[in-house]
Amino acid sequence: MDYRVIKEGDLFFLTDVNGDINGNDDAGHGLYTKDTRFLSRMELFIDGEKPTLLASNADKSYFASIRLMKVSKDEGAIEILRERYIYDGILYERVSLTNYFPRAVSCDFAAAFDADFQDMFIVRKYRTGDVGEIIGREIGERGMSIRYQGKDDILRETQIEWDWQEGTKAGADGCVHFAVSLDPKESKQVCFTVRPLLNEQKSSVLPFDEGLRKLEQSYDLWYNEGAQANSDVPVFDDFYRRGVQDLRLLMTDVGCGEMPVAGLPWFAVPFGRDSLITSLFMLPLNPAQVKSTLRTLAAYQGEKVDPERDEEPGKIMHEIRFGELVNTNQSPFAPYYGSADSTPLFLVLIGEYVRWTGDASLVEELKSNIVRALEWIDSYAGRAETGFLTYSQEAEKGFPNQGWKDSPNSIVHESGEYASSPIALSEVQGYVYQAKKSLSPIFTKLGDTRLAMRLDKEAFELKERFEKAFWMEDERFYAVALDKNGRQVRSVTSNPGHLLMSGLPDTSRAELVAKRLTAKDMFNGYGIRTMSTDSTGYYPMSYHNGSVWPHDNGMILLGLSRTGMKRQAGQVISGLLKASESFEYQRLPELFCGYDSSVGSPVPYPTTCSPQAWAAATSIVFVQAMLGLVPDALEQTIVLNPLLPEAFNELTVTNISIGSGHLAVRITRAAESSESVNVDVISNTTGFNLIVMP
Structure with a gap:
């Protein structure tokens, strides 16, 4: 740097x-x-x-x-x-x-x-x-x-x-x-x-x-309170410690407890999408830390219709600023609400938090916020003829694209024409599906069976509509989006990779998505590109149209792990770990260019932020993916479906907080050149049923 x-x-x-x-x-x-x-x-x-x-x-x-x-x-x-x-x-x-x-x-x-x-x-x-x-x-x-x-x-x-x-x-x-x-x-x-x-x-x-x-001392306490990982690969051990240390650096309290800000130097403030995804990645490190993220975003939830800030009742903010221009209404970031994904991701994080902790009391505390977020999703999706959650820019100084790829040229048709809004992004529909599926059993436990049944029904109906509208049979892949006319935006991008985490695709289509994401046109040797080299809008030094974003790979990696795509998950881990060696202090940046690894080391993006919270938290995703760890405090089960990428023969993870206890596990390669992994449970004080997959 x-x-x-x-x-x-x-x-x-x-x-x-x-x-x-x-x-x-x-x-x-x-x-x-x-x-x-x-x-x-x-x-x-x-x-x-x-x-x-x-x-x-x-x-x-x-x-x-x-x-x-x-x-x-x-x-x-x-x-x-x-x-x-x-x-x-x-x-x-x-x-x-x-x-x-x-x-x-x-x-x-x-x-x-x-x-x-x-x-x-x-x-x-x-x-x-x-x-x-x-x-x-x-x-x-x-x-x-x-x-x-x-x-x-x-x-x-x-x-x-x-x-x-x-x-x-x-x-x-x-x-x-x-x-x-x-x-x-x-x-x-x-x-x-x-x-x-x-x-x-x-x-x-x-x-x-x-x-x-x-x-x-505060850094020592942060590290000791979280999950600790050690392996026989020193590069990984250093990478993990760097990620954990940077996450501590990026914690900030703006009134509701410490939460991760987006990154340095220019985004040291709470975000919706960035802070939520970072917190989602942090669950294996220390799930208690994510409560402050949820409480902070709930405190700033949209209250009124304000086109100057893209605000609507129930909407979760995109970004908040505290400077003189904001305080005097010369800038709309107090806060600004221009993101389509922050609201469903808020609900996804609540669902995942409960799966890790069993703490349904937070759902009761935030129930009015949850209901208002669901109402915003349903009412806004209801405005579109397709029934999908869409976005369009209202604020004059806001963002034209309001998914995580928010640059003006990121949603582009095969013809090179930019998609017209309102736009329905593929991954956003996946977040909505995951939010409703994960909240349904929580509300059943809390006794609100009517709401639980409604959410389950809506998720099922969304899945059916989505599969018909977004699947591109000739590409054997999902479209990145639908434009204002319901036309597929047929660029092949990384966005549909997030669907694997949501659980929306069935097994056959999930396998096709995983295969394409790790094919040569998408995987550059260091990570999954944001756009296929075969797509019209691709160029390797772009911000969103061919670059590699570690957090994007992290979201995909969670899905690959949950769907049992071990070979592809190992490929992504090995690639990003190799990339980390080329950056100062093994700190994965916000993004790097999409050039193929045959050109040598990863090519840095010229204006990337570093350290960046969701890039740092990707190191935690590596641990979860290698353990194949899926806790469910509602069902009181823990599933382990482990993998060891190339170069790894052993991984030990201790002090994983699940429910009211902790889990410590060691996984080792069964034999040289074998893909089989042995699991040694060092300790399990959770009281949950532990299921080890073959």
């Missing part, structure tokens, strides 16, 4: 690889919270010059270490080590200067700061708007502050402090100079803290090492 980013809670810090924000770049570097940039410049200088980069390390998701130097004619050097993290709403950066000259040296060490308080949409040049102004700057020997009065009547302030014990010289330009004298091999340190304040909210500054210790 050409940037460094760390995050904790609602605060994240984005810089260049040197650790600087130079105040003039177009990369949007800065310190952000509530979609506002609270620090727009932070640069270090030695004797007026920028030091040279030696190494830039962010192996720990929450901590960055950057090593710089200033050299003088091979006589020696001054090393500058920058170490940083965020804790309790404060950025900590410790700078250590070490003299590697054979004599004592003196230098002018300087740090320059500024804050512009720009809304993130303005930083990214997505919007312009009527905004506030800087109302004060104060600077002293131990700190400075910059204050901003927004048009939304919120007072924002950035407080910068340092702990240098000797004299400093601070200028009105925000540049602080430290006179540093160092004997040979001597080191001196200065710790900077940057604290964004909203309406005078304030937390206490801790000593650098104490704050770091508390932060690391």
Whole structure:
């Protein structure tokens, strides 16, 4: 990556690889919270010059270490080590200067700061708007502050402090100079803290090492509370730990408990689709974590008809923002509701959560939200003659396509013509089917048999309509969508792969879908492409029309596992695991280009986000798929139908939370070159009946 980013809670810090924000770049570097940039410049200088980069390390998701130097004619050097993290709403950066000259040296060490308080949409040049102004700057020997009065009547302030014990010289330009004298091999340190304040909210500054210790303890607790996986393949073990660590990084509480935000740097906010799919993937890690996702999205459920935000009663939001433009109604993201899939996915996650935990009390708590979501699905689908859930853009500044492939060119006919809305996406119908099928037995358990029977009947009728309308007999595959005239959009894409997870296709068609998804035109050696190389709209460096998205593969992988397609599941796992080795810290990005593996390493997509929550959570899907794990707390059963991809001979997974207990399992290859797998149940405190498939 050409940037460094760390995050904790609602605060994240984005810089260049040197650790600087130079105040003039177009990369949007800065310190952000509530979609506002609270620090727009932070640069270090030695004797007026920028030091040279030696190494830039962010192996720990929450901590960055950057090593710089200033050299003088091979006589020696001054090393500058920058170490940083965020804790309790404060950025900590410790700078250590070490003299590697054979004599004592003196230098002018300087740090320059500024804050512009720009809304993130303005930083990214997505919007312009009527905004506030800087109302004060104060600077002293131990700190400075910059204050901003927004048009939304919120007072924002950035407080910068340092702990240098000797004299400093601070200028009105925000540049602080430290006179540093160092004997040979001597080191001196200065710790900077940057604290964004909203309406005078304030937390206490801790000593650098104490704050770091508390932060690391929180990561240890996160890891120890979740499922742990170890294998005889070190690449997988590192990949899994990276995913678990990044998920902890991306958790944020906006009022209803911690939930995963979409990704860094630009999507560090709650989403509908992204947060729901990430939470769905996280169930084997720690199902209790997903409750906050459901509660947060329920709290922001649509209440009224508002075309400017694509809002309707019962609809689950797409994305929420908290910046000045949103607060002053200059942007529709407060929240914005333009997604067709968030609402059924909300219901899918509730159903899956209960299957993992047996906790029907959450369904009772959210029953009014569930009923309103179902009403929105039924009423909106009822507007279409086909009876399928469709979408069309209402908001002027909203999205023309409102499935997960939301770029304007993503739904394209064989002729190259873009599909006209209202559009019915294949995978969205699958989510609706899965939602109703999974909620039906839950409502039976809760005594609402009338609703349960209705949902079951509606799911059956949807399946029949879907099979007739979407199946392309000549392609032996499903159409990606139906357009406004009910015409099939006949591009071969990855979207129908999500149907395998939903359980909608019968066995014969599920097998055909799995076969096509892993054929050469769809599988590039590293993963399943978003679009077939044979389709009209395909190009490998596209955002949605031929690229490879790890989360898309994760959704498909869940379906391959549930339908017993072990060969194809192993192929996908092996491909993505191989791809992970080409990315920094084995962190699968949001997406990468769809070029065939014969060209060499995966080709990065130029503007991908990393870390990305649903890409990180794909590592958890690997574990679930390899175990072939399907819990059902309602029936008190656990099914294991395991597989070991090539290169694996052993996998051990412990501390899997199911129901009110835990499961620990080891799977081993039965014999060299054998596809058979032995299952050793290390412990099972769930009390559920364990079924091991051959």
